[in-house]
Amino acid sequence: KATLSLEDIEKVVRHYALNTPVVDVHTHLFPPSHSELMLWGIDALLTYHYLVAEYLTTASVSPEEFYKWSTTKQADSVWHHLFVDRSPLSEACQGVITTLSTLGLSSYFEKRDLNGIREWFAGQDPEKYVDLVYKIAKIRYVVMTNIPFDPLEAKYWQPTPATYNREQFRTxxxxxxxxxxxxxxxxxxxxxxxxxxxxxxxxxxxxxxxxxxxxxxxxxxxxxxxxxxxxxxxxxxxxxxxxxxxxxxxxxxxxxxxxxxxxxxxxxxxxxxxxxxxxxxxxxxxxxxxxxxxxxxxxxxxxxxxxTFLSRVNQHEVTVVANKFSNVHIYGCWWYCNNPSIITELTRMRLEILGTGFTAQHSDARVLDHLIYKWQHFRTLLVDVLMPLYKQLQRNHWVITESDIKRDIERLLGGSYDEFMAKKIT
Ligand code: REL
Ligand code: ZN
Structure with missing residues (x-):
């Protein structure tokens, strides 16, 4: 086996971190067959509850008033307040920008042209848009959140389940x-x-x-x-x-x-x-x-x-628990931990304690388009987290091949989940 040079390690890690298809083990997405439950497009992106919270803490409008507005009016206000009157610096705002830019819509940025962006989305067909987003985000499949107690959801499952692509969406x-x-x-x-x-x-x-x-x-x-x-x-x-x-x-x-x-x-x-x-x-x-x-x-x-734990404070302790029990598997950097600074810290710490025996991320996407930014941001951070670990091995003369790196990254992005789900425990 020929070991990779430091330079090649960098290239190979980047290639597989950015391109390996992922299993998204927890989302709130629905297929097009579930009509109004499938959220996608710019207005759904702008009214994501992360952005609503950021908006409501500084805008001079009460939550009660805001929630009376139509989705279009809510989206208009969030856009003006968080994207026009100030720079979109927060992770939730950055997510909108990454998504639009990746979709090739950055020409609308200079004029902050929300209606232009809306027109582009209005021209998309939901079925084809799912395929496009999966292709861009490189998704193997996502797992939905299915709540039988919610009558709005139940009607798409009974008396018989709606027909949708079960290779893209699992339950x-x-x-x-x-x-x-x-x-x-x-x-x-x-x-x-x-x-x-x-x-x-x-x-x-x-x-x-x-x-x-x-x-x-x-x-x-x-x-x-x-x-x-x-x-x-x-x-x-x-x-x-x-x-x-x-x-x-x-x-x-x-x-x-x-x-x-x-x-x-x-x-x-x-x-x-x-x-x-x-x-x-x-x-x-x-x-x-x-x-x-x-x-x-x-x-x-x-x-x-x-x-998965929401508080950063709990992360080290739960990683040790996962290191002791083969029936415990950690997944993702959840919600308030899904910020670059915390993702980097958590993923590094988990790798140091668990090796590749965990699922590094889930998107928690509520809007289909979230898959684009949540995975793109995570993949980029993963390169920076993995590089020092492989470099150290290389410095110590451990032979590292491309297939080693490919295998490790596949585990972190869904392979470890598949293995955990399939293994026999006694
Ligand atoms: O599944 C959950 O409990 C949470 O992820 C959600 O309740 C939460 O609103 C979600 O959007 C966070 O990312
Ligand atoms: Zn969730």
Whole structure:
């Protein structure tokens, strides 16, 4: 084997980091078959909740007033306030600029011509636009977030699922309401299938949706108030009416996950409605107790946990947990951690502790076009994170070949996820 020179290492790392097709393990995207649920184009980009939050903290308009406006008016105001009256420096603003520029629309920048940009998007066909975005962002497939409790979504799945390209979009069964023990949502959902408000009813409901979606995994945001229950004294679980989120996790979700070999993706650290006036844009972040994950992983060695944490403060501790439990797999730099400075730090730290045994990024895209900037920004940072590691190996005479680098980067961008999902655990 001939080792690569330092210069060649740089070229090869850049080539594979920028071009390897990715698995996007968590998004909020929908295919064109799901009509109004599929968000794409400039107005959806400008009204992304990251930008809305940035806008509302300095514009002299109340959230209540803003949310009464049409999407076009909201987008106009965000554009003027964040892109015309000031430079688009934040990561969310940079994302819009990277996306437009990559799509070849930078000729509209000089005049800050939002309507020109709108006209370009109006000329796109949704189906073809999905193919174009996947090609630009080099996406193998994305995993959606499918919420059965949401009637707007459910209508695209029942009585039979809409037809869409299943090679581009995979499903995930989102169960936040279950972990919250939110019976105001669970009750009507179970009623729709004539099921009792019990553990058994919840299990039947979930099995129904597992059959409908064939999901990759269960996913839930773990509420900051979440607590495991002491189940040792429970003798007649079937008699419990409206069980808590803890009981639902321990007595329904975990056993199902084990029986069906369906991993559970847990997201820790979101504080919903930190400022409720901001609606979707109002969620915050909190440092959480990582020992909950450790306990789950230790007590359920036959259940696979995909995990991501929102607080930067929790990252080092959870990386060590992932280094101890083969049933724990870290994915992505989530939301408030999806900023270049934090991505660089997190990815380097994870590589130093886990090697390539994690999934380096997910986009969390809500708007199809987000795939373009979220992956482009990440890929560029990945080059800078990997280079010093390969250089050090090279300086120490470790032979590095192109296929080594290709293999490592493939793992970070989806291969490790595939391996984790496929492996047998005991
Ligand atoms: O899936 C989640 O819980 C979060 O990623 C979302 O709630 C959040 O709004 C998302 O847009 C963040 O990137
Ligand atoms: Zn998300």
């Amino acid at each position: 995930a069964l989102r169960i936040d309401q279950v972990l919250l023990g939110q019976w105001s949502s669970l009750g009507p959902a179970l009623d729709s299938l004539n099921l009792p408000h019990t553990l058994e009813g919840a299990e039947c409901y979930l099995l129904h949706w597992i059959e409908n979606y064939t999901p990759e995994y269960f996913m839930a945001s773990v509420p900051s108030t979440f607590q495991l229950e002491d189940i040792s004294g429970i003798t007649e679980p079937s008699k419990i009416i409206k069980p808590s989120g803890g009981l639902l996790l321990q007595l329904v979700i975990l056993p199902l996950a084990k029986r069906l070999q369906l991993p559970i993706a847990l997201k820790f650290g979101a504080v919903r409605g930190l400022n409720p006036r901001l609606c979707l844009a109002g969620d915050g972040v909190a440092v959480v107790d990582v020992s909950l994950l450790t306990k789950l992983a230790k007590d359920n060695p036959q259940v696979k946990f995909l995990v």
